[in-house]
Amino acid sequence: MATIAHYPHTEHRLDNGLRVVISEDHLAPVVAVNVWYDVGSRHEVLGRTGFAHLFEHLMFQGSANVGRGEHFALINAAGGTLNGTTWCDRTNYFETLPSHHLATGLWLEADRMGGLLDALDQPNLDNQREVVKNEKRQTRDNQPYGSWLEQVHSSCYPAGHPYHHTTIGSMEDLDAASLEDARAFYSTWYAPDNAVLSVVGDVDPATVLEQVQRFFGGIPPKGGFPTPPSTDIAPRLGREVRRTVTDRVPVPRIFVAYRTAPFGTHEFDVMQVANIVLGGGRGSRLYKALVLDRQLLQPSEGSAIDSWPFVGGATLTIADLAAREGVDVDQLEEAYHHEVARLAAGVTRDEIERAHAVITSDWLHHLSGVDGRADTFSQFATLLGDPGLINDVLPRWLAVGADEVAEVAGQVLAPTNRAVITFLPDAEDEQEAAA
Amino acid sequence: MTLITDRPSPSDPRPWTFPAFERREVAGGRVITAHLPGRPLAVTSLVVDAGASSEPLGQAGVAELVARALSEGTAARDAYGFGVAGERLGASWRASTDWDSLRCGFEVPVGELAAATDLLAEAVRDAAFADETLKRVRDERLDEISIELSQPAARAGAAFAAEVFADSSRYGRSEAGDEGTISALANDDIRAFRSARLRRSLATLVVVGDLDGADVEALGRSVFDGWDDSAEGSVVPDVAVRAAGRRVVIVDRPGSVQSMLMVGHDGPPRKVEDYVAMTTMSMILGGMFSSRLNMKIREEKGYSYGAFGGYDTRKHGGMFLARSAVQSEVTAPALADIVAEIERMHAGGVEPDELEQARAYRAGVFPISFAGTAPVASGLADVVTHGFADDHFDALRARVLTVTKAELDASARTRLRPDDLVTVVVGDAEVIEADVAGLGLGPVTVVPDED
Numbered sequence: 043m044a045t046i047a048h049y050p051h052t053e054h055r056l057d058n059g060l061r062v063v064i065s066e067d068h069l070a071p072v073v074a075v076n077v078w079y080d081v082g083s084r085h086e087v088l089g090r091t092g093f094a095h096l097f098e099h100l101m102f103q104g105s106a107n108v109g110r111g112e113h114f115a116l117i118n119a120a121g122g123t124l125n126g127t128t129w130c131d132r133t134n135y136f137e138t139l140p141s142h143h144l145a146t147g148l149w150l151e152a153d154r155m156g157g158l159l160d161a162l163d164q165p166n167l168d169n170q171r172e173v174v175k176n177e178k179r180q181t182r183d184n185q186p187y188g189s190w191l192e193q194v195h196s197s198c199y200p201a202g203h204p205y206h207h208t209t210i211g212s213m214e215d216l217d218a219a220s221l222e223d224a225r226a227f228y229s230t231w232y233a234p235d236n237a238v239l240s241v242v243g244d245v246d247p248a249t250v251l252e253q254v255q256r257f258f259g260g261i262p263p264k265g266g267f268p269t270p271p272s273t274d275i276a277p278r279l280g281r282e283v284r285r286t287v288t289d290r291v292p293v294p295r296i297f298v299a300y301r302t303a304p305f306g307t308h309e310f311d312v313m314q315v316a317n318i319v320l321g322g323g324r325g326s327r328l329y330k331a332l333v334l335d336r337q338l339l340q341p342s343e344g345s346a347i348d349s350w351p352f353v354g355g356a357t358l359t360i361a362d363l364a365a366r367e368g369v370d371v372d373q374l375e376e377a378y379h380h381e382v383a384r385l386a387a388g389v390t391r392d393e394i395e396r397a398h399a400v401i402t403s404d405w406l407h408h409l410s411g412v413d414g415r416a417d418t419f420s421q422f423a424t425l426l427g428d429p430g431l432i433n434d435v436l437p438r439w440l441a442v443g444a445d446e447v448a449e450v451a452g453q454v455l456a457p458t459n460r461a462v463i464t465f466l467p468d469a470e471d472e473q474e475a476a477a
Numbered sequence: 478m479t480l481i482t483d484r485p486s487p488s489d490p491r492p493w494t495f496p497a498f499e500r501r502e503v504a505g506g507r508v509i510t511a512h513l514p515g516r517p518l519a520v521t522s523l524v525v526d527a528g529a530s531s532e533p534l535g536q537a538g539v540a541e542l543v544a545r546a547l548s549e550g551t552a553a554r555d556a557y558g559f560g561v562a563g564e565r566l567g568a569s570w571r572a573s574t575d576w577d578s579l580r581c582g583f584e585v586p587v588g589e590l591a592a593a594t595d596l597l598a599e600a601v602r603d604a605a606f607a608d609e610t611l612k613r614v615r616d617e618r619l620d621e622i623s624i625e626l627s628q629p630a631a632r633a634g635a636a637f638a639a640e641v642f643a644d645s646s647r648y649g650r651s652e653a654g655d656e657g658t659i660s661a662l663a664n665d666d667i668r669a670f671r672s673a674r675l676r677r678s679l680a681t682l683v684v685v686g687d688l689d690g691a692d693v694e695a696l697g698r699s700v701f702d703g704w705d706d707s708a709e710g711s712v713v714p715d716v717a718v719r720a721a722g723r724r725v726v727i728v729d730r731p732g733s734v735q736s737m738l739m740v741g742h743d744g745p746p747r748k749v750e751d752y753v754a755m756t757t758m759s760m761i762l763g764g765m766f767s768s769r770l771n772m773k774i775r776e777e778k779g780y781s782y783g784a785f786g787g788y789d790t791r792k793h794g795g796m797f798l799a800r801s802a803v804q805s806e807v808t809a810p811a812l813a814d815i816v817a818e819i820e821r822m823h824a825g826g827v828e829p830d831e832l833e834q835a836r837a838y839r840a841g842v843f844p845i846s847f848a849g850t851a852p853v854a855s856g857l858a859d860v861v862t863h864g865f866a867d868d869h870f871d872a873l874r875a876r877v878l879t880v881t882k883a884e885l886d887a888s889a890r891t892r893l894r895p896d897d898l899v900t901v902v903v904g905d906a907e908v909i910e911a912d913v914a915g916l917g918l919g920p921v922t923v924v925p926d927e928d
Contacts, residue, residue, distance in 0.1 A: 069513075070493075106480050107482050111776065114765075118838040119837045121843075157480050173779050175804075176804055180782045180802045183734045183735075184629060184734050186624070186628065260479025260480060292623040292626075292627045293620065293623065293624065324548070324561070334613075340621065340624075399567040402567055402586070410516070410849055410851075
């Protein structure tokens, strides 16, 4: 068993409320700058789904002292890489830089945290609206099984619940987004007292703190953040939900989603281990029974089952099962449910040992780069209030035993707590294939 | 509100070089190691001159099947047993092929490096390749292909390669094979490729990580000792192109809300003399966010989520390719813009500030690209595959910093060939065909989608 790595760090809070996490790592002359804003698609209002993500795009279009297109250009010219992402609970922005260019990264983040409104205009909004609509077409509408995410969200959360809609939103709502919406969204949520900044890498913490103070210290806090829409929901679905989607897809594929206690809870931690026993890796139950022995399931790169890290109400655990060619989809589904039921009936010590080894390596891998580590510090600080959890979660996972996995899997992966979404090839395609 | 208006200057850079590595011979095999202190994970990996380019014509995909079958059971244990053995070490197995190599091995907690290397040796030396295993691996690959081809980008990529290269060229078929070639493979074909190409003389063991306390000689012996070593040479593939001149292939996918566009032609191999100039030029054209293609197609027109272009350089040849997925309604104007940017670069070369930006990015990003164990191992695998010198990455970085506008402009004139552009569109022919035909991109062929 590998030794458990410890990631030292310090935490600070500027007078304007900005939380700062700094962690040294001098193995390579690089540094990661990572900002999480505590706003995501669950904060969106009715009729404006997809707005948090559209807004993320606007954050790359310039700010008070940064011209259009300059944000990317300045980071690239420094030899750095960058991006941003949006999900239900948060929006993050990040760059990795050669460490001597740290100040450029901090300056750019500060300028858009405090000065975006100066650059926000209708042409930028219209352009990025089209880009985002094409992102939706490329990643969803023009892809086989492309609606699976929407199906999962809408079948597990009732209409009106903040997790009912996906982060990409709807075309109609994207079309309706106005410059006024963008100004209001920024003025409401984008503020130092609603953000976490993590800096990880080849840096001197005292110097970092000085620079952070210099660049971010003058940005006024906003305070008075509105109470986000409530994510309260029953911890379980309470019944089985079934949907069939007939579409232009090559083979049947089943998604099974279960409501699960949120990120940060003990149940969530147990499910991390249970997912590996059931579907993570070539030594997992699903791989052995469905891929190797019965050859019903297509093997996949990642785990066949995963839990999402949502913090509101209930999160989801989702299995992704693509059928082998010619396999009857009902047979695949039945075989899958059988393996799930067997898990609740008992887990061996060998299986737990394998799961512990896998989860340890996966975690080391996830944190091996300064970028992944900075993002994890920000995640824990933003969602759970404590970046130090980065050092606590692995011991928690390793304390999860066989009995507990069986017990919790029995509760979470229960027939009355699942949404089964089945994609089937449409009849026209089948006829063509038969012809 | 107080924002700092002055742009910060960088502090003094910490010098960076590619991690030092060592080559040695152990038990008749080549071993290459890099010591990266302080990393909890290590990589142990075998790089073999057994890539797709070395496949017999008509057996496209056999190398990939060999790579996959290595972890599907050995003389000592079945597929499940092999999987469990690695995972109990916390080791994750990866096996893959590209045009010029087969790569397989583990990322593993450094304390289990020796055990993982033993397992790697077991896979490459003693994999059973039983009939039922090979049948399953082949059938799984065929299923995977049907899913891949349902994705527009993969469908376009296959059509593009087939249109650019001649039927006699391996480059005309997908890197990991297609339905036709794979379903035709007999179990003995798979075994024959394995015994022809998985040999000590064609293999190199790459080990990267915190090697304090690691017995590298023992790792080498574990893999190479007693491995059959009858010599087998390198294979030089046929890289003939199908034709000269512009032409268009539309793969008809009714109801598509986007068109997947690919535009390009064949290109030179990795060791071409103007490699740095050519690839820096293509970065400006389509290899970074601020590239001409992305700025035009995405940031100016909003036609797409992104547009890219660049060279795929293999050991014996390659291709130039620009691509973007665009809203169906703007297929023709987007194609016109892409071709116009290629023509503009060909005729006029780059601007000094573009070169400055590309050079700074490309040289500056080295420390980030190679900050971890796995990327360093992958870099060393490239050194092995292409026969690069020990100072390869440092020399490459230095060359990037000195390459001139004149050199880029010359590469643009010779390495971009607007008159030979092959255009592939996967989209709804009824909506786009007439407009595309009017663009002057050559004769248009519409083919039905095959799934």
